[in-house]
Amino acid sequence: EVQLQQSGAELVRPGTSVKLSCKVSGDTITAYYMHFVKQRPGQGLEWIGRIDPEDDSTKYAEKFKNKATLTADTSSNTAYLKLSSLTSEDTATYFCTTLTGSSADYWGQGVMVTVSS
Amino acid sequence: DIVMTQGALPNPVPSGESVSITCRSSKSLLYSDGKTYLNWYLQRPGQSPQLLIYWMSTRASGVSDRFSGSGSGTDFTLKISGVEAEDVGVYYCQQGLEFPRTFGAGTKLELK
Numbered sequence: 001e002v003q004l005q006q007s008g009a010e011l012v013r014p015g016t017s018v019k020l021s022c023k024v025s026g027d028t029i030t031a032y033y034m035h036f037v038k039q040r041p042g043q044g045l046e047w048i049g050r051i052d053p054e055d056d057s058t059k060y061a062e063k064f065k066n067k068a069t070l071t072a073d074t075s076s077n078t079a080y081l082k083l084s085s086l087t088s089e090d091t092a093t094y095f096c097t098t099l100t101g102s103s104a105d106y107w108g109q110g111v112m113v114t115v116s117s
Numbered sequence: 118d119i120v121m122t123q124g125a126l127p128n129p130v131p132s133g134e135s136v137s138i139t140c141r142s143s144k145s146l147l148y149s150d151g152k153t154y155l156n157w158y159l160q161r162p163g164q165s166p167q168l169l170i171y172w173m174s175t176r177a178s179g180v181s182d183r184f185s186g187s188g189s190g191t192d193f194t195l196k197i198s199g200v201e202a203e204d205v206g207v208y209y210c211q212q213g214l215e216f217p218r219t220f221g222a223g224t225k226l227e228l229k
Binding site: 060097103109 | 158168171213216218219221
């Protein structure tokens with residue numbers, strides 16, 4: 001059974017950065033493109049971007065190009081999302097997902113990031 | 118970017134009633150391989166989204182046959198035949214044709 005295990009909740013100061021992890025178990029991470037999705041409190045789902053762990057190629061939504069950085073470590077089967085220059089607008093739950101739109105569609109449990117001084 | 122527009126439900130819905138959720142895309146999601154890249158997700162309260170339907174009408178593994186998807190290249194419907202308590206949550210349509218991937222704003226289902 002494939003599982004995506006995300007790191008724990010974060011409370012961070014405005015202007016700083018945070019790096020979130022998403023560990024894949026039950027399969028090799030290179031079998032999937034890894035996507036990250038943002039959900040602000042009480043709001044809908046917003047696609048941030050995706051990484052191909054095979055070659056580290058990435059695609060981002062335009063609004064996240066200067067905010068988010070996706071990386072992957074095949075040796076630990078883990079994908080990462082780094083968010084920089086944090087503001088209150090970045091307070092949200094962040095999900096990692098394979099987003100395959102097929103029977104291999106898996107989601108992490110989500111991680112809450114709170115930006116507050 | 119492809120814009121996904123979802124309709125609302127007349128909440129709350131009586132248990133056992135059948136409902137349809139609509140979704141419209143600003144561009145056809147029909148690809149040259151014959152598949153329509155439209156997915157439906159359910160996000161139950163406090164949970165991660167769960168895939169219900171992919172390729173517009175294919176049920177994901179383990180999903181109840183009370184859920185069915187249909188549509189054309191730009192207009193889609195998710196039908197729930199006989200809503201149950203476990204169906205409560207927010208339903209999202211999502212296009213998988215182009216980057217950036219985009220979601221509808223969500224349709225909330227509440228039970229009476």
